[in-house]
Amino acid sequence: MVFNTTSFKDGTEHWIPLCFPKFDPKGFTYCYVTFISESTAIILISTDKNTFFEMKQMKQKIVNDFNVHDILNTIKFATETSYTTSDTNAPYLYHFIYKSRDDIQFTMPQWKTSENILQKQKIMKVYHILHSLTQKKSYSKLQFISNKNYIAIAWITSTFEFFTVAKPEITKQHLIKNVNSVLKWIKKEEYRLFIKNGTTF
Template sequence: MYRRISHCYFRCGHEDQLCSLFALIGIFVSRVKLWGDRLLQFSSGDVHVRFCHRSSLILCIVSRSYEQLDEQLNILFDQIVSTLSRSQLDIVYKKKGDNYDLRRLLRGTDKYIDSSVSAWRSDISLLQSAIRILPMSSTDREYLSSTMISCLTASKFDGVLFGLIIAHRQVAALVRLKKYILHPRDTHILLNLISGNSSLRITEAQTWTPICLPNFNDRGFIYAYISFPWEESAACLILLSVKKDHFDLLNEVKKRIVEKIESNSKFFSSFQSCIDSPVAFSISQVCPINLHVMIPLLFALSFRIPLVSREERNDTRRLYERITHLVREEPHMRCLFVRRNQDNILVWVTDKFELQCVFSPLTSAVTATALVDRLLKTLKYHEQRYFILHTPSF
């Protein structure tokens, strides 16, 4: 939605049915603005309405839970900026006025915004502004990274910032130019670009597209070279450059990377196995009575009985939203154990990690602490398989 009660995107319902709602929200916003203030939120019963004022846009979310609403709106705004950039938004409204229909510039991008919204529901790493890592042996991951670095370095041209290999919305390898960092939220924008456009997943097809990464530079564009080099494989290579004429050069780099990967038959077989049949970390052997565990920056979740229904998984997802909200609201909290009728919850926050676990309601605090200690020791032993501890640079 933007200033003059118009809208540029809505998730549910039909436009003609929602016009009166947009008008009502616009009246609320305008009335508070006349008072010299800014409307941020209001609630009615268990319905919570949250606003986010960014540039000329007013983002609005209606939810039955109040946790993480700002984070969801920020992610949505980042997705819009990835198409237009902050500078373009400012210029458009300066030249065209507040009544300009932004949908003209956002035409065809609903699928990416939908992908972003859907990812919030399905990919719990977004709660923590984290990314999921594809499980892989440390030697294989190091070989992938070193291959990308050697091929990019050998090309001897400036402008390339990042190189990624991803699959299943997980990062297999990431390399970067020295002094530059790829923010996890920007990584999710790239993941949404891939998952929201099936035409990109054509084997041997190369795509060259401008994209704004708001947490890197929200005022300008960089250029993404995207390729799925192997037939019937989910592996995707992404190379990011600041120069718009780098397509042919990066296409040659891609060929060298693919050639070097395929020349090592032992590695290539292991790599394809990791892509085709990824093996996630299982907590059942470490914590046989544990139900569920989530560590930010980790790879995935480990579900086991009795979290078998969609409703139970959604309840657990909402529980993590509440826990994350609590941790953010109480930054000095380090350890918390909560007993509930259906489960017990252990939260442990340190300077290095944040651990959130859901246990059986019969599990005591002492037992839960002992199991978590075993879990952390096991993860420490296998950390290079499930984490990217440092990002190689070139």
């Protein structure tokens, strides 16, 4: 949400009330959000709506520590070394989204530089269709849709949700093989991709 909302990147500080049902279904949690570089944001959370200035001071202390220990460059390197579908040994996939239901977190590969905004919007539209199919009262755990431009799959289990859009020439059997390759890679990299054993909201 933060990185896809342009108003957060205006160089100012934001104080946002949010409800996290698993944390406090009857109240709000307050988020202090500010970007300290183009790709790095500091998000501080409080249950007290009157702690904006305390959060502001804490942010400044964090920034000072980052500068002293040159941490921003490390963060920048980490954000620039995200993965692509090629890293997962799934050559036929345009893109995918994997949600860990246990961790309540998701991961997806970096968009390919060759993909323009229109291509990304088309893929996101397919994801929307797939997701809507999984919200029906009676749905198959494995959903396929396709046309001349793509073949796509939604796979829902008790531990994960997986959505992908692939090249149209791939067969269902090869698509499943590519998906299993991604799942195996995610399992191997899960401690890098997800915050494990953390508090969930």
